Amino acid sequence: MNRYRRLYELxxxxxxxxxxxxxxxxxxxGTRLMAVVKADGYGHGAxxxxxxxxDKVDAFGVSIIEEAVELRQGGIVKPVLIFGFTAPERxxxxxxxxxxxxxxxxxxxxxxxxxxxxxxxxxRVHIKIDTGMQRTGFEDTAENIGVVREIAQxxxxxxxxxxxxxxxxxxxxxSEMRMQLERFTRFTEQLAKAGVxxxxxxxxxxxxxxxxxxxxDMVRAGIAVFGLYTSDELDRSKAALKPAMQLKxxxxxxxxxxxxxxxSYGHTYVTGRETxxxxxxxxxxxxxxxSLSSRGRVIVNGRYAPVxxxxxxxxxxxxxxxxxxxxxxxxxxxxxxxxxxxVSAEEIGALAGTFHYEIICGINxxxxxxxxxxxxxxxxxxxxx
Numbered sequence: 001m002n003r004y005r006r007l008y009e010l011x012x013x014x015x016x017x018x019x020x021x022x023x024x025x026x027x028x029x030g031t032r033l034m035a036v037v038k039a040d041g042y043g044h045g046a047x048x049x050x051x052x053x054x055d056k057v058d059a060f061g062v063s064i065i066e067e068a069v070e071l072r073q074g075g076i077v078k079p080v081l082i083f084g085f086t087a088p089e090r091x092x093x094x095x096x097x098x099x100x101x102x103x104x105x106x107x108x109x110x111x112x113x114x115x116x117x118x119x120x121x122x123x124r125v126h127i128k129i130d131t132g133m134q135r136t137g138f139e140d141t142a143e144n145i146g147v148v149r150e151i152a153q154x155x156x157x158x159x160x161x162x163x164x165x166x167x168x169x170x171x172x173x174x175s176e177m178r179m180q181l182e183r184f185t186r187f188t189e190q191l192a193k194a195g196v197x198x199x200x201x202x203x204x205x206x207x208x209x210x211x212x213x214x215x216x217d218m219v220r221a222g223i224a225v226f227g228l229y230t231s232d233e234l235d236r237s238k239a240a241l242k243p244a245m246q247l248k249x250x251x252x253x254x255x256x257x258x259x260x261x262x263x264s265y266g267h268t269y270v271t272g273r274e275t276x277x278x279x280x281x282x283x284x285x286x287x288x289x290x291s292l293s294s295r296g297r298v299i300v301n302g303r304y305a306p307v308x309x310x311x312x313x314x315x316x317x318x319x320x321x322x323x324x325x326x327x328x329x330x331x332x333x334x335x336x337x338x339x340x341x342x343v344s345a346e347e348i349g350a351l352a353g354t355f356h357y358e359i360i361c362g363i364n365x366x367x368x369x370x371x372x373x374x375x376x377x378x379x380x381x382x383x384x385x
Contacts, residue, residue, distance in 0.1 A: 246336025264309025
C-alpha cells in the first residue's frame with residue numbers, strides 16, 4: 001500500500017471468510033446460506049466480497065435490480081434474489097440474468113408471469129409473507145393461502161422459495177421471534193396441505209442465525225458476514241465474528257496553538273491549554289458523521305486522539321497533544337484497531353445517535369477500498385479508476 005490514499009477502507013477478506021465459517025457452524029446440516037450483499041455489500045464492496053466467498057455460500061441477496069445485475073456483470077453465477085421492488089419495464093433483465101425476484105402481491109406475480117410468457121422465459125420468484133413487520137408481503141391469512149396457490153399455477157412462473165423477516169431477533173426476549181416463526185411455519189404447512197409445497201423456506205436474518213431452531217432450509221446472513229453483531233443482546237459466545245472493515249488516513253497538517261483558540265467552523269471548540277492540532281483529510285462528505293464534532297475520536301500511534309471542533313465536509317481536526325512521533329504522513333485509524341486501541345463502528349454509531357449499520361453503509365464511494373489476504377493487498381476498488 002505504497003500509493004498515497006487520502007482515506008481508504010481496508011477490507012480483510014480473511015476476516016470475511018472466517019465470519020462465513022462461524023455462521024456455518026451455527027447451521028443445521030443441509031441448511032443453505034445466503035450472503036446478503038445489498039447496499040454495496042454493507043459498504044464493503046458487493047462484487048469483490050461476493051467473488052471472494054462465492055464458493056463458500058449458496059446464494060446472494062440484494063435489495064434492487066441494479067445490485068443484482070452488478071453481481072452478474074462481476075461474474076457471480078450463484079442464485080441472486082432481489083428482496084425489493086422491480087419495475088415491470090425491467091423484468092427483461094431478470095430473465096436475461098437469471099435473477100430471482102421477491103413477490104409480495106398478486107399483481108406483481110401476474111405481471112411477472114405475463115412478461116415471462118411474452119419473452120418465452122421463466123420468472124423465478126420467492127413469496128414474501130408478512131408475519132408482523134408491516135413492511136411488504138402477504139399476510140398469513142387463510143385467504144392468502146388461496147392467493148399463493150393461484151400464483152403457483154401461473155404460466156411461466158416458478159416459486160423457488162418463501163420467506164418472512166424477523167423484526168426483533170436481536171432482542172434478548174425471543175417471544176416475538178418465536179411468534180413470527182410459528183406464524184410462518186403454520187402458513188407454509190397450510191400451503192403444503194393445499195398442494196403448494198415450496199422447496200426453500202427461510203426466515204432467519206443475521207440475528208436469527210444465532211437461534212438454531214429458526215434456521216429452516218436457508219438463512220440470510222447480512223451484517224454478520226462482515227463481522228458485526230446486530231446488537232449487544234445477542235449471545236456473542238456462539239460465533240466469534242471479526243470486523244472486516246477499517247478506515248485509515250494520514251495526518252496532512254500539524255500546528256501548535258495556545259489556550260483560548262477557537263477551532264473549525266463557528267469556533268464551537270476552544271482550546272483550554274497549549275494544543276497540538278493535526279488535520280486529517282476526512283469529513284462528512286466521506287460519510288463520517290458531522291454529529292461527532294468534538295465527540296468522536298481516532299487512533300494515532302496507538303493512542304486515542306479526540307476530534308475537536310466541527311467536522312468539515314472534507315477535513316477535521318484532532319488533538320494529538322502528548323502523542324509522540326506525530327508528523328505529516330503519520331497513519332491515523334478512523335475506524336478499526338491500532339495496537340490495543342479500537343474505534344468500532346458500534347462506537348461511532350452510538351456517539352452519532354444512530355447505529356453501526358448506517359455508519360458502514362454510509363461511507364461515500366469516493367473512499368477507495370483496499371482488499372487484503374494474509375495482510376497483503378490483493379485488490380483495490382476506486383470510483384475514480
